[in-house]
Amino acid sequence: MKPEPNPRLWPGDIYQTFKALRVRQVAYVPDAGHTQLITSCQADPEMAAISLTTEEEGIALLAGARLGGQRGALLMQSSGVGNCINMLSVPLHCRMPLLMVVTMRGEWGEFNPWQLPMGQNTEKVLQAMGVYVQRATHADEVGQIVNAGAQLAFNSNCVVAVLLSQRLLGFKDWSK
Amino acid sequence: MTEKKMGTLDRRHVMAKVQARRGDALMVTGLGSTTYDAGTADHLNTFCLWGGMGAAAMTGLGLALAQSERRVLVMTGDGEMLMGIGAFATIGAQHPKNFALAVIDNEHYSETGMQATHTQRGVDLAQVAAACNFASTETVYTDGELDAAIPKLFGGDGPTLVVIKVNTQRYPMSIRLRDGARLKDRFRENLLGATEAYY
Numbered sequence: 001m002k003p004e005p006n007p008r009l010w011p012g013d014i015y016q017t018f019k020a021l022r023v024r025q026v027a028y029v030p031d032a033g034h035t036q037l038i039t040s041c042q043a044d045p046e047m048a049a050i051s052l053t054t055e056e057e058g059i060a061l062l063a064g065a066r067l068g069g070q071r072g073a074l075l076m077q078s079s080g081v082g083n084c085i086n087m088l089s090v091p092l093h094c095r096m097p098l099l100m101v102v103t104m105r106g107e108w109g110e111f112n113p114w115q116l117p118m119g120q121n122t123e124k125v126l127q128a129m130g131v132y133v134q135r136a137t138h139a140d141e142v143g144q145i146v147n148a149g150a151q152l153a154f155n156s157n158c159v160v161a162v163l164l165s166q167r168l169l170g171f172k173d174w175s176k
Numbered sequence: 177m178t179e180k181k182m183g184t185l186d187r188r189h190v191m192a193k194v195q196a197r198r199g200d201a202l203m204v205t206g207l208g209s210t211t212y213d214a215g216t217a218d219h220l221n222t223f224c225l226w227g228g229m230g231a232a233a234m235t236g237l238g239l240a241l242a243q244s245e246r247r248v249l250v251m252t253g254d255g256e257m258l259m260g261i262g263a264f265a266t267i268g269a270q271h272p273k274n275f276a277l278a279v280i281d282n283e284h285y286s287e288t289g290m291q292a293t294h295t296q297r298g299v300d301l302a303q304v305a306a307a308c309n310f311a312s313t314e315t316v317y318t319d320g321e322l323d324a325a326i327p328k329l330f331g332g333d334g335p336t337l338v339v340i341k342v343n344t345q346r347y348p349m350s351i352r353l354r355d356g357a358r359l360k361d362r363f364r365e366n367l368l369g370a371t372e373a374y375y
Binding site: 024025048054056057061066067072086089095096 | 227
């Protein structure tokens with residue numbers, strides 16, 4: 001297996017964006033691609049890192065955070081997007097901001113065929129629900145795109161998903 | 177075999193009693209009957225969900241974390257709670273002291289044809305919450321038990337769950353505000369002030 005490039009800098013860029021924008025509640029269902037970011041948020045005394053049993057809980061949680069005057073972000077992998085669809089009714093109908101940061105599976109050199117149905121349709125189903133989708137494919141653009149997506153969500157009271165391409169995580173060769 | 181205890185309390189009586197003791201607590205209600213019940217006592221500190229089934233408890237958690245100095249009470253039905261049953265685990269793990277949950281349990285999906293919920297078939301939500309690290313849980317059946325339980329919704333260390341067994345009486349829909357965006361703005365303006373609410 002080819003080693004992934006180390007150190008990986010873009011999770012730190014996302015964390016710095018969260019800090020700069022006063023994100024206080026970070027809800028997540030873990031993904032390998034979010035490991036560093038989750039660790040950073042857990043270590044930050046100004047942030048609550050909230051582990052969920054399923055992704056749609058995070059949408060309801062962050063609706064409550066919004067009611068209470070705090071900003072949040074929701075981390076998941078693309079398989080979790082499917083769990084969220086009806087719950088998106090809450091921020092969409094109530095015109096609440098929601099920032100989702102989604103690590104993609106089922107695209108760049110995917111080794112698990114079960115990931116393909118959701119991964120190949122993540123963007124389509126989000127857009128069908130009225131979510132604004134922005135995608136980052138290269139490491140050096142991640143921070144900027146998350147920042148722009150967050151500004152869009154928080155300043156325009158809309159639901160934004162930033163998709164982090166599987167290519168960012170590098171290619172895992174499971175063929176041998 | 178012991179006979180199963182039935183809920184005899186009236187849901188609107190329960191809502192009126194809880195509301196009378198709410199003080200400055202923030203409330204979230206779940207769809208549908210509990211939100212209708214709350215509509216009979218509309219309040220600036222109440223946010224009524226009329227969608228996102230399963231959202232009520234988690235919305236209350238986000239609010240409780242954001243407003244850690246305020247008491248947060250979630251009121252919702254058994255069907256709505258069952259749809260978001262994982263929230264018991266997430267709330268138990270976060271363990272917010274200022275969080276309380278009242279499940280108005282009529283053991284039916286009363287908006288959709290009175291089908292039985294799992295609580296009619298041996299599922300005990302108070303035991304679920306207790307196993308999920310809630311600080312206190314109980315189930316009440318009578319007016320006297322309700323009176324004794326209400327102070328626990330508004331004081332003492334949470335997370336707290338009170339399951340309130342009610343009868344199957346249905347009431348007309350009594351929504352005051354259909355528009356969630358308006359309801360959200362009203363809630364935020366009252367809690368945070370207009371400057372922060374609309375910035």
